[in-house]
Amino acid sequence: MKNLFVSLVPQSGGMEPNDSKAINMTMIVLAILALIGIAFGVHSLIIGHEHTFGVTREVPWGLLIAVYVFFVVTSTGLCIVSSIGHVFGYDNFEPIAKRAVYLSIVTILAGFLVIAFEIENTWRMPVANVIGANLTSNIWWMGTLYGAYLLFMIVEFILLLKKNHKTAAAFGLAGLLSGVAAHSNLGAVFGLLNGREFWHGPYMPIYFIASAALSGSVTIIVCTYIGYKVNHWQMSESMKTSLRSVGKLAALTIAILLFFTIWKMITGITGHPPGKYLAMQTLLSGSYSINFWIGEILFGLVLPLVIILVFRSRNITALFIASLCAILGIMAMRYDLVIVGQLIPHYHDLPLVDYPKLFSYMPTLHEIMVALSGFALTGVFLLLGEKLFRGHVVEEH
Amino acid sequence: MKIQELKKMKNEGTRDLSSRERRHFLKMGFIITGVYLGGRVLSLASTVKAAPSSMVPQQGEYSYSPHYTMVVREQRCIDCERCVEACRSVNEVPEYGRRTMIHEKRRPMADDGFETVFMPILCNHCNRPPCVRVCPTTATYKDEKTGIVVMNRDRCIGCKTCMTACPYNARYFKEEGRYVDKCNFCRDTRLAQGELPACVTACPAEVRIFGDLTDKKSRVYSLLHTPDTYVWVLRPETGALPNVYYTTA
Numbered sequence: 001m002k003n004l005f006v007s008l009v010p011q012s013g014g015m016e017p018n019d020s021k022a023i024n025m026t027m028i029v030l031a032i033l034a035l036i037g038i039a040f041g042v043h044s045l046i047i048g049h050e051h052t053f054g055v056t057r058e059v060p061w062g063l064l065i066a067v068y069v070f071f072v073v074t075s076t077g078l079c080i081v082s083s084i085g086h087v088f089g090y091d092n093f094e095p096i097a098k099r100a101v102y103l104s105i106v107t108i109l110a111g112f113l114v115i116a117f118e119i120e121n122t123w124r125m126p127v128a129n130v131i132g133a134n135l136t137s138n139i140w141w142m143g144t145l146y147g148a149y150l151l152f153m154i155v156e157f158i159l160l161l162k163k164n165h166k167t168a169a170a171f172g173l174a175g176l177l178s179g180v181a182a183h184s185n186l187g188a189v190f191g192l193l194n195g196r197e198f199w200h201g202p203y204m205p206i207y208f209i210a211s212a213a214l215s216g217s218v219t220i221i222v223c224t225y226i227g228y229k230v231n232h233w234q235m236s237e238s239m240k241t242s243l244r245s246v247g248k249l250a251a252l253t254i255a256i257l258l259f260f261t262i263w264k265m266i267t268g269i270t271g272h273p274p275g276k277y278l279a280m281q282t283l284l285s286g287s288y289s290i291n292f293w294i295g296e297i298l299f300g301l302v303l304p305l306v307i308i309l310v311f312r313s314r315n316i317t318a319l320f321i322a323s324l325c326a327i328l329g330i331m332a333m334r335y336d337l338v339i340v341g342q343l344i345p346h347y348h349d350l351p352l353v354d355y356p357k358l359f360s361y362m363p364t365l366h367e368i369m370v371a372l373s374g375f376a377l378t379g380v381f382l383l384l385g386e387k388l389f390r391g392h393v394v395e396e397h
Numbered sequence: 398m399k400i401q402e403l404k405k406m407k408n409e410g411t412r413d414l415s416s417r418e419r420r421h422f423l424k425m426g427f428i429i430t431g432v433y434l435g436g437r438v439l440s441l442a443s444t445v446k447a448a449p450s451s452m453v454p455q456q457g458e459y460s461y462s463p464h465y466t467m468v469v470r471e472q473r474c475i476d477c478e479r480c481v482e483a484c485r486s487v488n489e490v491p492e493y494g495r496r497t498m499i500h501e502k503r504r505p506m507a508d509d510g511f512e513t514v515f516m517p518i519l520c521n522h523c524n525r526p527p528c529v530r531v532c533p534t535t536a537t538y539k540d541e542k543t544g545i546v547v548m549n550r551d552r553c554i555g556c557k558t559c560m561t562a563c564p565y566n567a568r569y570f571k572e573e574g575r576y577v578d579k580c581n582f583c584r585d586t587r588l589a590q591g592e593l594p595a596c597v598t599a600c601p602a603e604v605r606i607f608g609d610l611t612d613k614k615s616r617v618y619s620l621l622h623t624p625d626t627y628v629w630v631l632r633p634e635t636g637a638l639p640n641v642y643y644t645t646a
Binding site for chain 1: 493494500501502503504513516527530531532533534535536549551552553554555556557558560561562563564565566568569570572575576631632634635636637
């Protein structure tokens with residue numbers, strides 16, 4: 001196993017990583033942060049979510065589901081972005097492909113790490129998912145397909161390291177198909193719940209795939225930029241061109257998401273559809289309006305779109321800032337989507353006394369720490385990846 | 398062409414149809430049949446074989462035998478919560494959890510007063526249960542014989558999707574046993590011994606009536622088939638087909 005790993009890690013070629021103390025220290029600090037988060041997760045697994053998490057019987061899914069969704073959306077998006085070059089042969093997307101494949105593995109693992117602590121009996125999963133497989137359950141399909149996806153992406157990455165590009169592309173395609181299927185099933189986990197008006201309908205799976213493309217684009221821009229900055233590498237012309245193309249793709253997906261969001265808003269308001277209207281009002285003018293207008297709309301969509309358009313996707317630093325804004329906004333999108341969908345009381349249409357107009361949820365320290373461990377893990381492996389794989393340089397072929 | 402004129406026309410018969418046209422017609426028929434058949438197979442299989450033609454299933458439409466049902470006469474409820482307490486002690490429901498609860502409905506009356514009605518809620522043991530569909534490990538399932546929605550506790554992974562899917566807020570996570578707990582009509586604690594569910598026995602006002610809907614002599618059957626009464630279910634728009642009915646009877 002060790003030999004296999006050693007044989008995969010390039011000893012030369014690529015770019016010389018910066019072996020500075022600062023980077024190593026950053027990695028150590030992030031690793032410690034991840035471990036602390038995991039410790040919080042283990043603690044809540046042992047004593048139960050009832051005592052550590054902010055989730056309730058009314059709002060059973062909290063911050064960690066939102067962060068899980070965030071990570072797997074990002075992973076699927078990275079896979080989509082990598083496949084444009086690798087699988088479909090668009091040369092402009094080639095230079096970012098290898099890093100994107102690597103990061104798609106890292107982010108899905110971060111997602112799995114977070115969900116492992118959100119599910120109360122994680123250890124029962126391997127057996128129960130097999131002997132109790134429920135083919136009508138979207139969450140079963142999502143889990144199973146993401147398992148296959150992870151395998152395909154790992155094989156693809158190994159084949160890329162071994163410079164076996166043809167077979168790698170085949171696995172890339174398999175990864176893409178299983179990833180898209182898994183991801184749309186994740187959308188369906190929400191969209192097929194008839195009792196949750198805000199989620200119900202075909203919108204969720206479609207929206208999830210569209211926002212995956214945005215997540216993937218902005219994440220690869222941010223991570224590439226960071227990788228080059230901390231290692232003091234000079235960006236080649238082909239890499240700059242590649243990032244500009246990714247920036248244009250990001251702008252396009254932002255436009256699509258704006259279009260989706262506008263129509264989701266209009267359908268949520270017009271005719272006051274029961275349940276849905278209340279949720280939409282919570283976002284537009286209620287307790288989640290700052291999340292919505294500042295987080296989702298301003299940071300997630302408008303700012304990045306304006307920055308990319310103003311600089312016409314040419315200035316790489318501007319692209320980086322736009323992408324960073326988008327990532328923050330996407331986090332708000334995931335959080336609002338998961339939480340607001342559950343805040344609508346089950347019996348909202350009955351004149352009940354002492355019954356909340358809206359349920360409430362607030363993440364606890366345990367949840368926040370576990371969420372942070374996912375981000376810290378991603379940070380460690382981002383930096384480690386740059387070092388080990390020497391800038392993920394894709395050779396001309 | 399007007400229908401009157403059509404009536405006057407002579408039937409051309411099928412003799413003059415070319416075999417090409419016949420083939421075309423047959424092909425079309427096969428395609429339509431195929432599309433419907435395919436759609437039927439592909440559509441997610443529901444847990445009941447036949448959906449009832451109305452809210453309360455008619456004779457010949459019962460999916461289970463006994464088809465356990467609860468009828469709630471909510472206007473009789475006085476909110477004494479003895480049902481909640483009986484359930485708690487019989488089924489070892491912890492302090493933070495509830496298998497059943499009572500909500501208070503209020504509407505203004507003509508004399509400026511209010512009418513208050515207490516509405517007990519519990520698992521509706523739906524015939525198309527959203528919780529059963531979403532469970533990744535079939536830890537929650539419809540009992541094939543009785544239609545009770547049951548938990549296989551050891552298989553629950555605690556993903557809480559069933560809690561999110563339930564339109565009735567009927568489930569909670571029981572930390573003590575690490576599984577999602579819910580009403581099962583006291584299947585293990587009382588029904589197995591031939592006793593009625595704890596909440597039914599505890600109720601001093603005979604609000605909750607429990608029985609087998611397939612039995613025409615049962616009280617649930619007669620309550621659901623009483624003239625000049627109104628029968629309803631909660632959140633019918635979700636299509637879950639509940640087996641807990643509310644009535645003015």
